[in-house]
Amino acid sequence: METTTSPMVRFKGVSKRFGGVTAVEKTDLDIEAGTLVTLLGPSGCGKTTLLRMVSGLETPTEGEIYVKGRCINDVPIHQRNLGMIFQNYALFPHKTIFDNVAFGLKYRKIPREEIAEKVTRALEMVRLPGVERRMPVQLSGGQQQRIALARAIVIEPDVLLMDEPLSALDENLREEMRREIDNIQAMLGVTTIFVTHDQREALSMSDKIVVMEKGVKQQEGAPEEVYNRPVNHFVADFLGHSNFSTGRVAGRENGFVRVLLDSGNTLLAESDRDWKDGDPVEVVVRAQRFDAELKSEFTPSHQMNYFEGKIKDRSYMGGEVSYFIELAGKREIHVISMMRSRIYKIGDEVSVQAAPRHCHLLPRE
Ligand SMILES: Nc1ncnc2c1ncn2[C@@H]1O[C@H](COP(=O)(O)OP(=O)(O)OP(=O)(O)O)[C@@H](O)[C@H]1O
Ligand SMILES: [Mg+2]
Known part of the structure; x- marks a missing residue:
């Protein structure tokens, strides 16, 4: 079916090889604007590699990645308007929360007052208003991850990339953060690619789940589709008992x-x-x-x-x-x-x- 509007992100025949290792194999995938898509699969299936190719931290060996219809293969990292959150909070330990959240904005040469406003708004969004002067160590793990989220959304990214952002948190906090990310994503309508190997996380948050094995996309679809109508043994086995x-x-x-x-x-x-x-x-x-x-x-x-x-x-x-x-x-x-x-x-x-x-x-x- 032909559509006139292009998806926010498109992978077209994307492969990534590291020497003899094929991390991602000829992947085609469309991610529609405003949706939350999870890449789900066991360790080593190529989730992080796919994400890193969108971010610009890796370059595809073959194929193209498009964002808003434009091929970004040769676009340098700092010219890609992307927010990123990783497993470890990765805040700058010696910078205040304000400076951590403002980091991407300063890089963009935005006027001071505007920066302050945006930081305040982002901190309100993640429900941690007023922590601007604190240092990362003065916040709990869950709070630090919210700061990482604030830092990612403050630049109003085209795409939010999250690589197992909840895996360092304990079960209860995970649940809470999962809902929070879900809410914020919906509120901002920001296109999000979320990597996880946790099927419950994927089933509960996603508009679309992409199940991967050994670098190859096995199935993509709405959670209930992938759960109820798995296309092969791997997908049926990986999701559910x-x-x-x-x-x-x-x-x-x-x-x-x-x-x-x-x-x-x-x-x-x-x-x-x-x-x-x-x-x-x-x-x-x-x-x-x-x-x-x-x-x-x-x-x-x-x-x-x-x-x-x-x-x-x-x-x-x-x-x-x-x-x-x-x-x-x-x-x-x-x-x-x-x-x-x-x-x-x-x-x-x-x-x-x-x-x-x-x-x-x-x-x-
Ligand atoms: N820089 C690299 N050099 C060599 N091999 C790599 C590199 N990065 C990834 N790989 C290999 O590519 C494959 C996919 O790795 P990737 O990190 O994308 O998997 P993943 O799905 O994110 O796994 P996990 O759930 O453990 O994070 C693995 O076999 C991995 O060893
Ligand atoms: Mg990974």
């Missing part, structure tokens, strides 16, 4: 695809793809999507997607319980159950069922 089983397509039934599993069971799955009989597939079921109940108390509504097994292991996770259930043939499935009135014990015999619409089909790789 998934159960996988292999089998072959064996016809259709009531609008669902019938799969003959290698274990000998038959399963109905929902899929809008045009499968042919005999196609090798992988069935994915999220651990939260199974219903498990004591066998003695369970009356299946239908015999489809119904299994019996025994609790092998369990652990409490606050509001939920995580069970590992052994089915016939020593196959084990992971079931996460919202804590109801009762928690099952190890050894309990249970019935397990998953609705066909919660069984997702992937082509077998």
Whole structure:
């Protein structure tokens, strides 16, 4: 589809090699103005490298990066209007908070009074008004990271680049900062590229998630899209707790695809793809999507997607319980159950069922 307005950031066939190591491989990606996009993937998949190429700290080996429709490959760092925040707060330790936040403005030769005004406004934005005279050591880790955020937004950047900005914070503070960044991003409408390897962070904040593995983009889409309709095993495995089983397509039934599993069971799955009989597939079921109940108390509504097994292991996770259930043939499935009135014990015999619409089909790789 052709659009007349170009995206805020466009990667076109971008690769980056460090000697023999390919950090990023032929990546195409559009980031629309005003959106928050997360780059999500395991360590070493190329997230930081992608970000550093936008910032100008690295140069692509091949391909082009466009900001507002203009190729920036040869634009020096200080001429790119970008805000950056990294994992470590990276404030200047011997400068006051004022000077830290004002840093990018002085560089831009903006009049003094205007600088003071902008700094005040940025500090209000991150809810730390009045700390101008303090030194970084006099602030907590979370506060320092807010100052880093103030420093990044004060220059009114075209794009805000954040590389795991929350990873040094403890869990509660992370949650708070996550919401704060989300709010500020929305309020300013600033296009943001946010790097994380934390799926919860990505799912909760993003307009779009880009899942990467080994330098290659695996899938991009809205959080619910990537979570509910992963395109391959890697994405399904990386986001959420998934159960996988292999089998072959064996016809259709009531609008669902019938799969003959290698274990000998038959399963109905929902899929809008045009499968042919005999196609090798992988069935994915999220651990939260199974219903498990004591066998003695369970009356299946239908015999489809119904299994019996025994609790092998369990652990409490606050509001939920995580069970590992052994089915016939020593196959084990992971079931996460919202804590109801009762928690099952190890050894309990249970019935397990998953609705066909919660069984997702992937082509077998
Ligand atoms: N300057 C460099 N020289 C050589 N190899 C590098 C360099 N920078 C990155 N790499 C390699 O490129 C690959 C991608 O690295 P990158 O830092 O982009 O990963 P990442 O997704 O940010 O990982 P993490 O989650 O650990 O931060 C890795 O294999 C890394 O070792
Ligand atoms: Mg990194």
